[in-house]
Amino acid sequence: DRIARKRDREFSEFRKRIKDADQFKVEASVFDDATYGALYKLVQDGHIDAFGGPISTGKEANVYTALSGDTEVAVKVYRINASDFKDMRSYLDGDPRFEGIGSDKKKVVTAWVRKESSNLKRARRAGVRTPEPIAVERNVLVMEYLGTEEGRSKRLSEVHIENPETAYEVVKEYTRRLYDAGLVHGDLSEYNIVFHEGQLYIIDLGQAVTIHHPNADDFLERDCRNVANFFARQGVDATPEELLAYVREY
Ligand code: ATP
Ligand code: MN
Structure with a gap:
């Protein structure tokens, strides 16, 4: 019609x-x-x-x-x-x-x-x-x-991190909060963390899985490895094992 x-x-x-x-x-x-x-x-x-x-x-x-x-x-x-x-x-x-x-x-x-x-x-x-x-x-x-208006906020991989210890603490806390909420990011790294208005933001959660996913543990281990290794390169005393233990701790 x-x-x-x-x-x-x-x-x-x-x-x-x-x-x-x-x-x-x-x-x-x-x-x-x-x-x-x-x-x-x-x-x-x-x-x-x-x-x-x-x-x-x-x-x-x-x-x-x-x-x-x-x-x-x-x-x-x-x-x-x-x-x-x-x-x-x-x-x-x-x-x-x-x-x-x-x-x-x-x-x-x-x-x-x-x-x-x-x-x-x-x-x-x-x-x-x-x-x-x-x-x-x-x-x-x-x-x-x-x-x-100038453009998108930059990824962690693209900025000079003024205070890597503090940034690591924040990402550590975020990873744990996600896990406590039943989620594993699955592609967490300096490429999916954005520095915006003085704060860190996690992006790209399409592939994030619930802790029921058969590979949830593998993904979490990989996320912890990416994050800890990145911050270790920034001079932070971070290891994948320590991060993983912190995230899984009750
Ligand atoms: P890639 O394969 O390139 O990683 P992707 O499919 O993983 O892309 P995203 O990581 O979600 O998609 O987005 C790609 C890029 O677009 C991000 O790295 C970021 O720079 C930018 N971006 C995504 N979402 C936003 C947003 N909400 N605000 C500003 N920029 C964003
Ligand atoms: Mn991405």
């Missing part, structure tokens, strides 16, 4: 506009219709008013800035086609929140994004600084932007 035709026309115009937008040019070929649909829905629902430039183009996801009213937000778009979803599927194993989602590619990516959002919420409730999740639509996550 007439309303449906109008809606289709509006969507086509939206898709064309995004496809032509400079910041999406390089990526145009990898966005499928479902992704345009998700971005359109986020605009319709008032979560996004204008798209900004790319912050990061990773293996599985691209992160962009966008405006929501006057507020800058971060938009993480998982590329359904590029996603290594067989690997993604394995990170959902044993997670009581995502039982029986099967192995359909789109469903796995969608579950992954919902998992990232709920992990961010759970981490925040546990007293760990992370970007606040704002909205989820299919393979797209809208969240709080860590940065200024």
Whole structure:
């Protein structure tokens, strides 16, 4: 009918506009219709008013800035086609929140994004600084932007750490709080910790698993190894064993 035709026309115009937008040019070929649909829905629902430039183009996801009213937000778009979803599927194993989602590619990516959002919420409730999740639509996550108009806040790997002992204490405490909340990050390192407004933030919780995951212990050990070795290189008296013991201690 007439309303449906109008809606289709509006969507086509939206898709064309995004496809032509400079910041999406390089990526145009990898966005499928479902992704345009998700971005359109986020605009319709008032979560996004204008798209900004790319912050990061990773293996599985691209992160962009966008405006929501006057507020800058971060938009993480998982590329359904590029996603290594067989690997993604394995990170959902044993997670009581995502039982029986099967192995359909789109469903796995969608579950992954919902998992990232709920992990961010759970981490925040546990007293760990992370970007606040704002909205989820299919393979797209809208969240709080860590940065200024000048650009995104830097990763720990990119800054000179003034006081590594204090930074280590904070990351140590975050790792323990996550674990107490039943989560293991699974990719914790200086690349997924951001220094923003004088505070440390943990990002990238998509692959974080609950402690019920069959590999939770291995992931925790790896996280502790990455973190302790990084801070040891900064001159801190840190070891993976000591960190692991601290995190697991009651
Ligand atoms: P990669 O494979 O490059 O690690 P990824 O899929 O792991 O990417 P993220 O780590 O979540 O995705 O994001 C990639 C980069 O984008 C981060 O290292 C960070 O610099 C930036 N970024 C992500 N989320 C935000 C945010 N909320 N605010 C500001 N910058 C962000
Ligand atoms: Mn990352």
